[in-house]
Amino acid sequence: MSENRSATFGLDGLSRQFPVLEGTIGPDVVDMRALSQKTGVFSFDPGLGSTATCTSAISYIDGDKGVLLHRGYPIEDLALNASFTETAYLLLYGELPTAAQYQAFRTDMNTHRLLNEQIRNFFNGFRRDAHPMAILCGTVGALSAFYHDGLDISEPKARDLSARRLIAKVPTIAAWAYKYSIGEPFIYPDEEMSFSENFLHMLFARPGNHYRVNPVLARAMDRILLLHADHEQNASTTTVRLVGSTGANPYACIAAGIAALWGPAHGGANEAALGMLETIGTRDGIPAFLNEVKNRNSGVRLMGFGHRVYKNFDPRAKILQATCHEVIEELGLKRDPLLDLAMELERVATEDDYFVSRRLYPNVDFYSGLILKALGIPKSMFTVLFAVARTVGWVSQWKEMIEEPSVRISRPRQLYIGAAERNFVPMSERR
Template identity: 50%
Template sequence: MGKPTESNESLTVRDERTGKTYTIPIVNNTIQATAFKQIKAQPKPGEREENETERGLRVADRGFMNTAVIESTITYIDGDNGILRYRGYPIEQLAESSSFLEVAYLLIYGALPSTRQFDLFEHEVMTHSIAHVDTEGFFHSFRYDAHPMAILTSAFAALGSYYAEANPSLQGQALFTKSDPASLANMDKQIYRLIGKATTLAAMAYRVRQGRDFVVPPVGMSYTESFLYQLDHLGEGDYRPNPVLSKALDVLFLLHADHELNASATTVLQTGSSLVDPYSAISTGCASLYGPLHGGANEAVIRMLISIGKPENVPAFLEAVKRREKVLSGFGHRVYKTSDPRSFIVRRTADEVFKVTGKDELLETAMKLHDMALKDDYFVSRKLAPNVDFWSGLIYRAMGFPLDFFPVLFAVPRVVGWLAHWRQMMLQPGGVKIWRPRQIYLGAGKREYVPIDKRKEEGGKEPSKVLHTGQGKRTQLATFKGKTKL
């Protein structure tokens, strides 16, 4: 690639294969990947036809390290300088002065609400928090030890079956893309339902494993108060969750509400680009968040601290990390190269929580790990600073949540971010184009089919044989009609 023009508004590329020069416009410090399709050449003698050289260059970007897939006005992250802003507002200011539902309004609609606007939004969200009675049977269909994220993911998908008016497959593919009053009102209703029911479904996933009856969302409580009430109320009169815990959860929800095009948000948009209903799209985001490289990270931090044990074991653990024998969880970030701005806010929140819950027994170990890692050139040179997951897991543990419920506490607030990005895509100028990334095909060229009785076995392409025990083993040893010979 050559140097840009003097105006710095284009990129000049010379293809040494053909000697041709191409000028590619630069807009907002961005070039269009499709512009490279015009850079074509004739295949070299013997070159694989699958390279498609005559159809233009492809852009390889494994893991989306530097590919922009959408224009957005929602969240800005400067990873080099530790900056996070929602719609232009620094996360530090929002965490200090705002609330989760107010930030939800900001992310979805683009501006901080007036008192009238917020009252309407809060009323609709809380009103739509009640789940259909049939969902009780759905939750009871899971095993007693099912992971709550598996339950929640399934619940979001099932929720879509209750609302035919929200399904473009039934109502027409332009259901959410027309931008007329009826379409916007329909979209808003689904947004209210998903945000309102997120806490309800999460609480049901929690209580079904406890063997407890489900609780109808209360009236007159905040979003996080209502969530804690649904989790813990066992019939006590005038029950009210501890205000410090409610506030801490509200701050954590606010911090986790959105984080630009992370794995789960991208999954929601990828799925949503097919114009599926929003409940199915949110379900796929939940499934993506389930992974230990994403929403399961704070759970991994606690498991790491438990494995370390006492503070005096920290030095040996860090040495094992350097030898690649152990994994350091809660440090470093795909985007932030200095520090995660959310981690400082969560650290202050942790202090407030510990005042009412008492200090977690792992706190001293965490502090020792935190301090030693920040002073060690090995981790500093690799820009491995504490991220939001390092402290949030300690807060959730101090509040008494089981480890496998931590990802759920991430998913509930992230529903807001997913919906903000989904809504933005539905309403973008020019409509929605289904996402269809390219691949670099390195497989076999054209081959002729060989009948099974004439084939030779190819090494390294055999499926694994499962070790059967119990009933499966006994069945293999039994005789019966139609038994397959292995």
């Protein structure tokens, strides 16, 4: 990060210089940390769309070009050549593992999959119809009550231990939340299986009934998890960093990230895309639906298309598009009405000048929802799957922030628009 140039800020005839920071790639950033000190004013940026809140070496997005890098590696290369576990190591430690490092990391992670047996009691406190995200958020937040040896965040070994535990244990909690919601016995993790194989096994196996994990489906799950592992400073990642800046324990930080992800504008997009397809109903309903989308006064949105950051095709969507077709082919679901409808909507929308001119291409949520439905995973679990994947990015971002020497508690400012100072009026004199 270099400071070779400066930017001039003028106000009331006075000008002040501020450093321009240059990253490895991407837009330059004006360092406005001294803005209020030098000028007495604050910047105003609701949604933080034009504000860099941190430095990071983990992931990078170029929305115009449709590029997503993890530690410098294109997401396409990782999705096609690496596993989710290998990518987790990369995000945590900055480099792809050697064969020996990978084996040691995988073995250690597998041993952390088990939950303290007393955590089973937590599930009995939830109603059977509780949303799995509620169970996940509450249980992850409570992990600090069971794993005290990783809570001293000033110790590198403790931070690393907590990070590995979270990545390994969140899938177990997620699978148990699903099992609890359908009234089936919990399935304990299998240390011999890969990350995705084990997760599918915990979701769908039953005692006394041997469940063979289909390798095509395991690969599809692995890609979904890998493609959702990290995505720069999104709402939930920013939440994790914000909470982490207070010195909160890592389990509380990740629980906060899960809560932020729960919002339908963030982690619930694939569920919304599937709901849209159910609303359209049949192929014959596509033209009328798209006409409603084009009518700005209708309030109807094309879910699963477009992205706030990507102004080109979402690079993750291209990979999941092919994976979606692989899963449909493997399961013989070509005649599934909803999947057939989705493929037709994809074709019509990507050939329509209205959507093409606005760069509204199918995004990762469109295809991930279809794949998860094909795998037999209910909509209530879609955001939970997102949390399982994003935990890797959250803990990587949390570790990076804690290890930054200049880390400070986050304290945004505001533009106050309330009443000015006024005198208190006794109740007897109020009208």
